[in-house]
Amino acid sequence: MHLTTLTESQQQALLSAARAAQRQAYAPYSRYPVGAAVLDDLGRIHAGCNVENAAYPEGVCAEASALSAMVLAGSTRARAVLVVGNGGKHKSAWTTPCGGCRQKLREFGAPDLPIYCANDETTGPSYTLVQLLPEGFGPDHLGAQA
Numbered sequence: 001m002h003l004t005t006l007t008e009s010q011q012q013a014l015l016s017a018a019r020a021a022q023r024q025a026y027a028p029y030s031r032y033p034v035g036a037a038v039l040d041d042l043g044r045i046h047a048g049c050n051v052e053n054a055a056y057p058e059g060v061c062a063e064a065s066a067l068s069a070m071v072l073a074g075s076t077r078a079r080a081v082l083v084v085g086n087g088g089k090h091k092s093a094w095t096t097p098c099g100g101c102r103q104k105l106r107e108f109g110a111p112d113l114p115i116y117c118a119n120d121e122t123t124g125p126s127y128t129l130v131q132l133l134p135e136g137f138g139p140d141h142l143g144a145q146a
């Protein structure tokens with residue numbers, strides 16, 4: 001895999017944390033379990049899974065869940081994110097963060113925040129946050145720093 005900015009041990013830890021989280025997903029409606037893992041500025045990993053709801057819009061994405069765990073643990077800086085979903089084997093089907101989650105990542109990540117895609121069998125492409133959310137609005141616009 002090509003998580004070049006991370007150590008091999010961090011890569012493997014992110015991947016296994018996200019895969020373990022995916023197995024815990026509560027996705028009875030979409031049947032599309034997702035796991036996410038965030039590496040924070042202290043080198044810690046925080047995982048999350050999607051948690052759906054009978055009132056569909058109340059569902060929470062895996063990335064949002066992982067970011068909440070990071071904030072709960074006392075960090076507001078994400079250094080890398082890995083998302084695991086099984087959309088299919090075609091390149092276009094890799095699970096990338098939804099629009100809302102791209103904005104949530106913008107709150108806690110630099111423009112070059114690496115976002116890695118994987119499924120439960122293999123790893124996929126990676127992107128930077130600015131690639132997925134160009135010209136995004138963030139804390140800096142408000143004179144704030146997360």
Ligand SMILES: O=c1ccn([C@H]2C[C@H](O)[C@@H](CO)O2)c(=O)[nH]1
Nearest residue numbers: 030032034050061062096097098
């Ligand atoms: O990056 C993504 C994409 C989708 N989902 C969830 C939302 C919903 O529960 C299910 C289907 O969209 O997958 C995530 O958690 N993260």
